[in-house]
Amino acid sequence: MKEFTVKDFILYNNPCFVCNEFIQLQIRVTKKSIVSFPNNLKPSFSNNKLEINLSTKYYNILNLSIDLMSNKIISNNINELQDFLFNHELNLQSVCLSCGAYISSHFLQFDLKNGFVKPVGIAIENFVLESNDGYCQYDIYSSFLENKSKVQIRPMHQKNIELDIPLFSLSKFKNKEKLLEKFKIIMLFS
Ligand SMILES: [Zn+2]
Numbered sequence: 001m002k003e004f005t006v007k008d009f010i011l012y013n014n015p016c017f018v019c020n021e022f023i024q025l026q027i028r029v030t031k032k033s034i035v036s037f038p039n040n041l042k043p044s045f046s047n048n049k050l051e052i053n054l055s056t057k058y059y060n061i062l063n064l065s066i067d068l069m070s071n072k073i074i075s076n077n078i079n080e081l082q083d084f085l086f087n088h089e090l091n092l093q094s095v096c097l098s099c100g101a102y103i104s105s106h107f108l109q110f111d112l113k114n115g116f117v118k119p120v121g122i123a124i125e126n127f128v129l130e131s132n133d134g135y136c137q138y139d140i141y142s143s144f145l146e147n148k149s150k151v152q153i154r155p156m157h158q159k160n161i162e163l164d165i166p167l168f169s170l171s172k173f174k175n176k177e178k179l180l181e182k183f184k185i186i187m188l189f190s
Contacts, residue, residue, distance in 0.1 A: 001121045001122075001144065002121065002171065003119035003120060003121050004105070004119055004120060004122070005068075005119050006050065006066055006068055006092065006120075007068040007069070008119075009025075009092050009094065009103075009105055009120065009122075010023075010068075010092075010094070012094065012122075012170075012171070013101060013103055013170060014094065016096040016098065016101050017101065017170055017173075017175075018096065018099045018101050018127050018128070018129055018176065019096060019098045019101070021096055021097070021098040021099070023094045023095060023096050023097075023101070024042065024094075024095045024096075024097055025042075025043060025050075025093070025094060025095075026040045026041065026042055026043075026092075026093040026094075026095055027042075027043055027052055027091070027093070028040050028041075028090065028091050028092075028104070029041060029054065029088050029089075029090055030088060030089045030090075030091075031088055032086075032087055032088060033087065041053075041054070048068045048069050049065050049066065049067050049068065050065065050068060051063060051064070051065045051066075052064055054081070054084055054088075061076060062075065062077055062080050062081060062084060063075055063076045066117055070116070071116045071117050071118075071119075072116050073115055073116060073117055074115070078112070081112070082112055085110055089107040090108045091104055091105045091107050091108060092104065092108065092120065093105075096127075099127070100128065101126070101127035101128075102124070102125070102126045102127070103124065103126075103170075104122075104123050105120045105122060105123055106120050106121050106122075106123045107120075121144065122144050122169070123143070123145060124141070124143055124144065125140070125141075125142040125144075125168075126139075126140065126141045127170075128140075129176065129180065131180060131184075132180065135155060136153060136154065136155045136156065136183075136187075137153075137154040138154075138183050139151065139152040140168060142168050142169060143167075144167065147166075148164060148166065149165050150162065150163070150164055150165075151163045151165055151168075151186065153183070153186075153187060161187075163186065165186065
């Protein structure tokens with residue numbers, strides 16, 4: 001499976017394939033031991049570095065900074081970061097606030113000894129496309145873990161069609177037009 005550095009992940013669907021707007025990068029933090037709502041953090045960017053405060057306590061700061069060029073990580077408290085990563089999973093999310101296109105990565109793996117974040121694969125892609133004539137919508141949900149995609153085809157004034165198809169990745173298509181052509185063919189044979 002193709003793996004991405006944090007920088008490559010940000011660039012993967014940016015600007016958005018569907019609507020051409022710039023995406024928002026979020027870092028999703030999930031507690032490992034208990035079932036709880038994940039926390040979506042919005043990092044800040046400066047000098048090719050991404051920075052977030054991971055601390056769950058309002059009076060504390062636990063910074064994680066990732067250098068987008070070298071993938072090196074820096075923290076104001078490396079021991080606390082180690083504890084935090086022991087108890088939490090982090091993954092990257094690319095969210096288009098304009099059309100809702102969503103891509104998430106697998107959990108990030110950190111090499112704390114050498115101070116860097118490893119490349120990561122895509123876990124989920126979800127986006128909705130509209131045919132050029134506006135007659136039909138395609139809602140595509142791809143699970144890279146299950147190695148398959150689901151398409152919900154929503155033609156105007158007709159019943160929706162749901163199809164399971166082989167894994168479908170944005171990276172296989174040069175542009176939106178090529179992707180829409182593919183869906184026309186899928187519709188013909190469904
Ligand atoms: Zn979009």
